[in-house]
Amino acid sequence: MEAIRNLNLASLLDTFVSLTTAFVLGSLIGLERQVRQRTAGLRTNTLVAVGAAVFVDMANRMSGHDGAVRVVAYVVSGIGFLGAGAIMKEGANVTGLNTAATLWGSAAVGACAGADLIGEALIAALFVLASNTLLRPVVNRINRRPVDEEASEATYRVYVVCRRDAQAELREKIVELLEAAQYPVREVEQHAFGQTDAEIQATLYATAVDSSELDRVTAALQAQPGVSHAFWDSSAEE
Numbered sequence: 001m002e003a004i005r006n007l008n009l010a011s012l013l014d015t016f017v018s019l020t021t022a023f024v025l026g027s028l029i030g031l032e033r034q035v036r037q038r039t040a041g042l043r044t045n046t047l048v049a050v051g052a053a054v055f056v057d058m059a060n061r062m063s064g065h066d067g068a069v070r071v072v073a074y075v076v077s078g079i080g081f082l083g084a085g086a087i088m089k090e091g092a093n094v095t096g097l098n099t100a101a102t103l104w105g106s107a108a109v110g111a112c113a114g115a116d117l118i119g120e121a122l123i124a125a126l127f128v129l130a131s132n133t134l135l136r137p138v139v140n141r142i143n144r145r146p147v148d149e150e151a152s153e154a155t156y157r158v159y160v161v162c163r164r165d166a167q168a169e170l171r172e173k174i175v176e177l178l179e180a181a182q183y184p185v186r187e188v189e190q191h192a193f194g195q196t197d198a199e200i201q202a203t204l205y206a207t208a209v210d211s212s213e214l215d216r217v218t219a220a221l222q223a224q225p226g227v228s229h230a231f232w233d234s235s236a237e238e
Contacts (some may be wrong), residue, residue, distance in 0.1 A: 012119045015057050019127050022053035027135070034139060042139050046131045047101035051075075054108035054124040058117055075104075102132060154234040156183075156204040158218065166226030167198045173224060174202050177217050183209065197228065209234075 026049025030042035052075060059071035084100070105128035112121035158178065162170050167190060175185050186205045193199040214232045221230035 007119055011061060012123070015061075015120050015123055018053050018057050019050055019123055022049040023127055023130070025049060031138075041098075043131050043135050044098050044101045046135065047098070047105045047128060050124070050127045050131060051101070051104040051108040054105075054112060054120065058108075058112050058120060061117070061120075098132075102128065105131070154207060156206060156209055156214070156232060156234045158202045158204070158214070158221075158232045159230070160200045160202075160221050160227055161193050161197055161229040162200065162224075163226040163228075164192075164196060164198045166224075167200060170221070170224060170227065171200055174200060174221060177220055178202060178204065181213050181217050183213070183217075 023046060026046040027042065029049070030045030034041035052072075055071050055075045056068045059067040105124070109121050109124045109128060112118075112124055158174060160170055160174060171188060171190070175188065178185050183204050183206050185202045187203040189201045189203075191199045191201070218230040218232055221227060224230075
């Protein structure tokens with residue numbers, strides 16, 4: 001009855017404090033990622049933190065700091081292979097990360113139970129379930145919100161379509177107007193556009209912008225002689 005002898009209220013309280021810390025800090029990290037709508041979001045980061053805490057806490061109780069260090073290495077290499085099988089990539093879309101993290105958390109619960117740390121396994125299971133159930137409404141609420149352009153990280157580009165004989169002057173004008181708006185240009189490219197026109201593409205250093213500022217810049221560019229179109233767009237960064 002090793003499992004019953006291993007039940008210790010002081011140790012269980014210590015485990016609870018460790019997992020609560022991992023849960024809270026993992027949630028904070030995941031919340032920031034979820035707000036930015038990254039693939040590994042709120043629940044995924046929380047599960048990783050809780051799972052790692054369970055493994056290390058268990059090894060530390062069983063064989064001290066040396067055992068905990070060894071378990072960390074095994075967790076990184078072993079569960080990584082298991083989780084990789086659950087992750088699917090289709091073009092730019094990646095699915096299965098939360099499943100992989102749940103597998104990691106489940107492995108932590110199983111490891112505790114196998115080591116006769118029944119109380120620790122119960123606590124770990126409760127936290128894994130909480131990550132996947134209690135946090136789900138929070139994730140759904142965040143995902144229903146439109147992306148805040150000032151909080152998001154993206155690559156921003158300004159485009160101008162103009163007559164070819166005006167592109168040299170307009171290239172300088174684009175750089176001038178953007179720098180005046182505090183959006184320095186990282187790169188400028190020019191391409192032929194149809195038989196008589198050219199397209200100028202300016203990529204910004206900024207990863208977050210005020211959309212109204214860029215609207216004013218493109219409106220000023222649209223008013224320049226020889227310009228037929230001026231607009232800007234963004235693409236998400238990982």
